[in-house]
Amino acid sequence: MSPYSGAVTSTIDVAQVVLYLFWVFFAGLIYYLHRENKREGYPLESSSDIGRQRYEGFPATPEPKTFTMPSGQVFQAPGPNTKFEPLVGGESTSRVPGSPIVPIGNPLLAGVGPGAYAQRADVPDTTLEGTPRIVPLRVAEGYDVSHRDPDPRGMPVYGGDDLVGGTVVDLWVDQSEAIFRFLEVEVDAPGGKRHVLVPMNLAVVQARRVKVRSILSTHFADVPGTRSPEQITRLEEDRIYGYYGAGTLYALPSRQEPLI
Numbered sequence: 147m148s149p150y151s152g153a154v155t156s157t158i159d160v161a162q163v164v165l166y167l168f169w170v171f172f173a174g175l176i177y178y179l180h181r182e183n184k185r186e187g188y189p190l191e192s193s194s195d196i197g198r199q200r201y202e203g204f205p206a207t208p209e210p211k212t213f214t215m216p217s218g219q220v221f222q223a224p225g226p227n228t229k230f231e232p233l234v235g236g237e238s239t240s241r242v243p244g245s246p247i248v249p250i251g252n253p254l255l256a257g258v259g260p261g262a263y264a265q266r267a268d269v270p271d272t273t274l275e276g277t278p279r280i281v282p283l284r285v286a287e288g289y290d291v292s293h294r295d296p297d298p299r300g301m302p303v304y305g306g307d308d309l310v311g312g313t314v315v316d317l318w319v320d321q322s323e324a325i326f327r328f329l330e331v332e333v334d335a336p337g338g339k340r341h342v343l344v345p346m347n348l349a350v351v352q353a354r355r356v357k358v359r360s361i362l363s364t365h366f367a368d369v370p371g372t373r374s375p376e377q378i379t380r381l382e383e384d385r386i387y388g389y390y391g392a393g394t395l396y397a398l399p400s401r402q403e404p405l406i
Contacts, residue, residue, distance in 0.1 A: 181205045185223040217272065233258070253396035254365060254389050261392025263384035270377045273322050278377045280327050282316045285376050289319045296351055303331050303344065303356045304363065306397055311363035314356055318343065318378070328378075328386075329356065335367040342369035343378070348390050361393035 190201040213221045235256035236247040249256030271279040291297045312333035328343040350357040370385040
């Protein structure tokens, strides 16, 4: 066999050309993926004494692309749905960019720090069949609490201060995952009785009561509600989780102090 079998020239062969082509392809793939990654969250915006600065980096933010969701909703990225949202629930501790942000008013409703949440679409999440994904048991056919587990319905709900904040009246089930997502709790509010939701993963169901350490008993009355008594939107989900997340730090002044 000729020593130059597969050679393009005396110094370049086919395998070398294929290797170079792979390098070019891989570099292009990295560029494409990094650019597509900037469809949400870019350009970065930073405020300073000399005005608001915009940062894109390399590669630049891609041109807007329109996506049609299964529900028929049109989503554009980057676009109006990814625009900069001004901070209204908190303020910076100093004029230096990147300074810590402290809440204004009710810290559990400020939407900053551990209480921050994403501005998701204000529509219910759906199953593959197009029905609301998270619904209360009273309208979820074929779902119930296992006989091997304690049924929290009717149990009192205790806050982080070991005082009763309300009573469980129902559970909300995720019909896509077959898992309970929320407890529905009846609480006393200034305007009368109201029903609020407690994230299941932040509640401890015991033998005769439910314990929620994130907030105090007096905080249940201000939990963000839902427009519909039998549906919850994606935005409402995040607002509710943000409320309890903020409570882990702001419910008590002692929680904001250093551990050491």
